[in-house]
Amino acid sequence: MKHVSTIASRELRSLFISPVAYVVLTLWSVIAGTFFLASLIGFQEQLIQLQQYQMLDRIQAMNLNDDLIEPFIGSMWVILLFLLPAITMGLISSEKANGTEELLLTSPISIWEIVFGKFLAGIGFVAVMTGIVAFFPAILFMYGEPEVGRTLSGLLALLLVSATYVSVGVFASSVTRNQLIAFVLTFVLLLIIGMMLPFLVEITMAGGGLGRESAVAETVRWMSTGSHVERMLKGLIDTADLVYFAVASGVFLLLSKTVIESARWR
């Protein structure tokens, strides 16, 4: 496994000299800034309104975590679905297109090392993205008193869900040599596991014989990242959710490894 860092650091360096990385980071920062500002203004207006109506109990209940940080990180998670595929699309497909796959596969390294290296490089990138998001709640600590634990838990949720999405991106990138196909495939997969699974349950099972509360429905809901992220945003770090992220990443990395391996036999 000593080549994992070799693969990862080369990939990260290449990522950070590519224009795509800077387009994504710029968009991400601008969107984060805009959302944060909007949430801040919304928070303030709500406060003023409640003061006008003298609703003291509602004012008491308002806090920076529930009404500002949580929705802010939650909306950045949605933006992630659109931007992350641009970063992961080239991870393995570009090796195929460049012919460098031939170098990697004839070197004394295992396919797992390639897959983990790419995954790690992607995590390095999303760590920078999470860092940018973290900058905004950090401002709040200068003027108010948000809860440190809940804020960190929300950021951790963003990092973990990003890492899981990177593993999806690695997989999509391993099935094709075309970056555009990898992009679209990643995006569709992320939409499905990120947002659509709960709706699919509602649509297909509500009227059917299985029912909303059946084991199948529960399992499909469990497979969606949404519920796991939301619980962590509320400050609830549950081992079950951590296990979910680990299992989901593991499954997609295993698929990537299998795809790369089987492609050689064709």
Place this chain on the structure above:
Amino acid sequence: MTEAERGKVESSGAGTATGAPVIEVEGLCKRYGDFEAVRDLSFSVGAGEVVGFLGPNGAGKTTTMRMLTGFVPATDGIVRIAGADIFSQGMEARRAIGYLPESPPLYPEMSPAGYVDFVARLKDVPRGERKDAVDRALDRCGLRDVCHREIRQLSKGYRQRVGLAQAIVHEPKVLVLDEPTVGLDPIQIREIRALIGDLAASGGHTILLSTHILAEVEAICQRVILLQRGRKVLDQPLSEATAGGASLEEVFARVMTREEIGSAAAGGAAA
């Protein structure tokens, strides 16, 4: 080809091997569906030999090289590199190989120095020796002056040199070069050829080189293996093949026509 001729080819092939063979190939086959890219190919190459791998396009040269380097698994047969089976002892075997594929496997955004260092890490060059190994490879391939430029800015000839530098950085016992001079201009061809000649002369490397430029083989190689339609049709030391003043081109043409007639006759008999 008659059985007698086949026997002669094999015995003359084995006769040229000097010392213990570093490349051993036995009964190698590769099938893609119904198409047989390589059929029952056997040969062995001794330490320090420089062998030219010849044949028309589509004869199976690249496929064979990909099987030798472990990029593509063989359908059947055995490949041993420096005594290690490419399939069951893949890591050991791959460590002993330097490989330049048909299109050099380069990262255009990297510098030659950064790229060769990356390959040195992949090939398990020990940390303490890595810097020296990288510098040596860059020097030998004449890349000193451009080693901090981006590879994408380099000419095709220089890119080929970067490809060679990555193949030799870990001082492999076996060098597999797939058409190293294809697409280069005459001056670049001469430079790359001289470079390969240097590597051959320095000893230590066993070189298997594919090409369809016959002059290249005459300039560098001691032995030729000729493939046609995935089968070996000639395996002789260069001096024997061109004995009696025949040029390699004549030998090549003669063997190929004989094979064509042979396969046509076999086809007719089968029909």
